[in-house]
Amino acid sequence: MNIGRHQTNERMSKVVVYNNVAYLCGQVAADASADITEQTETMLAKVDALLASVGSDRTRMLSATIYVKTMADFAAMNAVWDNWVPAGHAPARACVQASMARPELLVEISVTAAC
Numbered sequence: 001m002n003i004g005r006h007q008t009n010e011r012m013s014k015v016v017v018y019n020n021v022a023y024l025c026g027q028v029a030a031d032a033s034a035d036i037t038e039q040t041e042t043m044l045a046k047v048d049a050l051l052a053s054v055g056s057d058r059t060r061m062l063s064a065t066i067y068v069k070t071m072a073d074f075a076a077m078n079a080v081w082d083n084w085v086p087a088g089h090a091p092a093r094a095c096v097q098a099s100m101a102r103p104e105l106l107v108e109i110s111v112t113a114a115c
Helices: 036-053 071-084
Strands: 003-008 013-018 021-024 061-068 092-097 107-114
Touching (some): 003 036, 013 036
Parallel strands (some): 061 092
Antiparallel strands (some): 013 021, 061 107
16 A cells, blocks of 8 residues: 655655545644634644545544643633534544643644544
8 A cells, every 4th residue: 555645844744644544743723822722723723624635524533632731721622622523523532731842832633534
């Protein structure tokens, strides 16, 4: 089987597709100066766009790993997440507190989905 690498640079590919499964690299907010709600919304919009670019969508998510800078933002992040995930299509999910690559980032997600 072929491995498809999409939006690749010297460090990583934004999406790798293998055996009809899409693996997204970590996605962060479009505006890192925003609050947790807006950061989560724009991060998930990026997930939508990447999934669409390889013929998938959020109903086909298999798993998601969410990293939050502080668990104080857990409830606000979940409020956005719960509205974004289609009913009956929740993926396997983990959420952990983690240091971020840039201090202003509050949330990051990595997704695996069927194509």
